[in-house]
Amino acid sequence: MTQVAAYDEFAEAYTLENDTSLMNAYYERPAALALAGDVAGRRVLDAGCGSGPLFGALRERGAQVSGIDQSAAMLAHARQRLGADADLRVADLAEPLPFADDTFDDVVASLVLHYLEDWAPTLAELRRVLKTGGRLIASVNHPLMVNLTHRQTGPRPDYFASYTWTDEFELHGRPARMTFWNKPLHAMTDAFTEAGFRISVISEPHPVAEARKRFPDDFDLLDTFPSFLFFVVEAG
Template sequence: MTEAVGNQPQYDVFADEYLHHAQAGLFNAHYDRPACLGLLGDVEGATILDAACGPGLYARELASRGAQVIGFDQSPRMVELAQQRVPMGTFRIHDLAHPLDWLDDHAVDRVLFALALEYVDDRIAALREFRRVLRPDGVLVLSRLHPTGDWLRHGGSYFQPRVIDETWSRGWQLRYWLTPLEQTCDELHQAGFLIERLVEPRPDQAAAAIDQDKYDRLHREPTGFLAIRAIPDPRRDASSWSIPRAAVRQARPAVE
């Protein structure tokens, strides 16, 4: 049997606890969010797809910077929380195992895909959908667990993709893919992207007041996250990747 994460909305059972943890926590507020927002650049007037939007923490910041935000998440509760935090945004329940059939080709200026790549089984298909909905001059920003940190924690072969079942310190039970960096780069290539920048971020200075030991470790060891800014490859035509609307399952409605 092929390993798979599956399509259960894992974060749904602790969505409210996650919001409380992530809105000011070191790893989210002072490490990943600054890195992703920095790679997105000036977003005023831009239409941004916040893929796997979680409770809307990135979306709220993007909206405050003048962006129009469209978001989705597999977790119904996360979608509710995102809509509460960003009432001017449009959010819906959607599973990346299915096409973004509710978005037209070239509908958005940027796609943000923060800390969710490892929960997707068919990552190339999902990335191709991002490529399809991006405008030709658009940008994809994604972040993921740093594969070196994954390998240091779990051992085994760094180069062998595998599914990990893990219980995090708060008792959250999660299942996700552990993959080498070269696989992420190759999946982006197969989906029609060119990598413009790859960043191994360090936490901002405010993180030191939260946990000096973690702050110091993340400044010297590749044990946290990494972030990538990718652009559509102009040499490759995304139109052939558009999926006939009649051939896909109807997406669940947006939360108004």
């Protein structure tokens, strides 16, 4: 099953999980919004918007948001959330994007790039649609987290290698499989700079404090070892 077909199949379960989970609602999404800061009046592309929770939060903060995703089923949930007038389009981040040059002030790519083996074509397109000085705010699986996870379940992989791996877990009570590409930190930073970006921030955030009460069994591990890695890079 392709990654797109997988998301189409579990779109409803993913949407429900993403809206309330520790990893998304109390860790990744608040961190992305904090890095975005004041977006009022800014034109923002939510690249890989899924069912639209980040799109909605950015819009509530005054941004003019467009969203793209490869999964039509996920975008159907996004349209239910965001309304018929939301600018939502089916698009593949590995292909040319349906926007003119210099369209956006910011692009957010929330837990998206780690699905791609080769970041170069995608980063080139994101650089193209960003205005000079515009920001790409991206989050990915933390390579140390991936390395530690694999060390606990089998032979530890070479941290410096780029490789694909599949994770199996539950989404709102139903089984799901997702396949990712892991890269070491230097490969990520090299990809950004080679695409014409200047690295402004590399962040390893904590979950929000409210998560301690809602998820007492899982909070301490996430609060002391990062699962995601965040970048803010500027288009040169």
